């Protein structure tokens with residue numbers, strides 16, 4: 001059983017994006033915040049870029 005439920009999900013539809021719920025798709029609240037097992041999910045690349053930027057920013061703070 002899942003411990004998280006999206007407040008935008010109504011049945012199989014996304015009320016936010018006005019289409020079928022596709023967790024991790026662009027515009028989804030999880031986009032760039034979670035890693036998905038499906039490698040095609042755009043969230044994975046967005047998450048990798050965000051982590052890369054944070055790593056660079058942290059590196060600059062210690063120089």
Ligand code: SF4
Nearest residue numbers: 006014021022028029
């Ligand atoms: S696509 Fe994302 S924002 Fe929309 S209902 Fe699904 S999990 Fe929620």
